[in-house]
Amino acid sequence: MNAYLGVDIGSISTKGVVIDEENNILASDYIWTKGNPIDAVKRLMNSLKDQVDNDRVKIIGIGTTGSARKLIGSMLNATVVKNEITAHAIGTLSLYPDVRTIFEIGGQDSKIILIEDGIVTDYAMNTLCAAGTGAFLSSQAERLGVAVEDFGKIALTSQKPTKIAARCTVFAESDLVHKAQMGYKKEDIIAGLCNSVVSNYLNNVGKGKKIYSPIIFQGGVSKNVGVKKAFENEVGTEVIVDKNGHLMGALGVAILSKNATNKTNFDFSMADEEFETKGVECNGCSNHCEIICVSKNHQMIDSWGNRCSKGDLINKKKSHY
Amino acid sequence: MNNIKIGIPKALLYYKYSILWTAFFEKxxxxxxxxxxxxxxxLEMGIRKSLDESCLAMKIYMGHVEYLMDKCDYVLVPRLKCLKKKEQLCTNFQALYDLTQNVFDKQILTYNVDLEKGFTEEKGFIAMGKRLGFSKVQALNAYNLAKLSEEKQKKKKAKERSVILKTTKKLKILLAGHPYNLYDDFIGKQIEAVLKNSDIEVFYSDVYQALDIDKEIEPISKSNYWTFNKEMIASIAYHEPLVDGIILITSFPCGPDSLSNEMILRNVHIPIINLIIDExxxxxxxxxxxxxxxxxxxxxxxxx
Structure with missing residues (x-):
């Protein structure tokens, strides 16, 4: 049976799926990236390998997405490397063909994707600042001495959410400390934080965009029921969180690899190969580009980061031989 | 008097006045x-010489001035405040001369344009010529010739682009922003490179034919008084029906853009994104x- 592998590797977590021709998920996993995408992908591959019947399932397409898509793409010899906006939209559309709006809040990114008749018509992403993303929530949870996984449940118990200024993480933090010292209840502060994430998101990322339902909410923060509820209060309609919401990017890029013309033959053996990355400073000019070289078993397989052809190490090496 | 070396930093207003400046001094x-x-x-030299809160374009500018320090007799740093009545340029351009003069121990050559106070560009160039030891007539002549060649080259470029705008079969994207952001290697050029790699025809908001700025901006904003931002907003409105998408480029943190970007994003009805570039x-x-x-x-x- 032919199958397709999709890997979505983000700043915080790494997601992978194996699907069949009908987009059914044969195997999936969700693990922490822990700042080491190479190791995370190896762990992911071992887990996926154990879940599928290797004699029967033959992986002929590989897609990668997420912020380390390029690195992982060369490691896996991917047939498709695609940005996460497109991947998320394709994945979500395969399960919810009539979706109009996707809210996505991840570890460092937040984005909104608008869809009309099954095609992406507009999107927006947070600009420089990571206020109101998962990283913000987990740092605040730590400050309050609450596990971030319990955040949502606690928020739901609040009767009167406190107002927290969330435009900037630094100010939110001092506002939060101040409110706590004033004697506001912990659950009210937590609910206030959830509300502020939502209003921050709608004002910054979603500003000026017309939001139509059905709305799907995904990304790590969608697991927080407090934020989901805050979204519903704010937009005045139901917000859907799929149990596989975290896999949408991986699913989307697996589907893209299914639709692509180039095919491969993948057997998970890369999990046993040795991969290494190395930063090299190019001294070709005063830009001093930092070039990333990826090697497999001590052989360079890819490089990037160069602004001009002087630093195009991989092609230089190829022409050398 | 011969062979005075004038250093021109390839940053900020250079991208608007390159022809005028070069031609004037060469004449x-x-x-x-x-x-x-x-x-x-x-960039790194510039960061060291700048205030933390300066915008990226200003930091880059300071680096260019530093580079020129030991390579010329004067560095040209204009002081531009008002180019059109009831309008202003960003305070950075108003302060540019004083700022650089204070940071660098170097002969700075400047000219002042403040139309509301009667300081025209022509007067500024004549004063500049005189300071270099030329007569009023010589300076005026050089200015007029430089002005002519500026106009000619700008028209030629605008015409070429407008033909391509009408005839190309490729996807068309307008890069909108201040010229010093659009054409800088560290800001707009890296965006242009990604687009060209994807076989996209790129247009720029400072290149246009017959644009009536006041007419285009009328329905969008009546109170905006930043000359460069008005031009940008009007050019975007003009290009909107002609291109497939718009990328709005801002260097972080830009005061005037923070206001006008809001206006632009709310008024454009084709795909548009705002990319904010920092260091x-x-x-x-x-x-x-x-x-x-x-x-x-x-x-x-x-x-x-």
């Missing part, structure tokens, strides 16, 4: 020394945004 027989395209060394080195986030933007435009086109 007077001076040698023009240009700083190179922005590179990492220049950080990594362009991963940037490429993700541009790639998905191209995907969206291509998908839209396919379904039209």
């Amino acid at each position: 007077l027989g001076c040698t023009v020394v240009l700083s190179p395209d922005t590179n990492k060394d220049i 950080s080195d990594s362009n991963t986030g940037l490429i993700t945004r541009i790639e998905s933007f191209i995907d969206i435009i291509e998908e839209r086109k396919k379904h039209e």
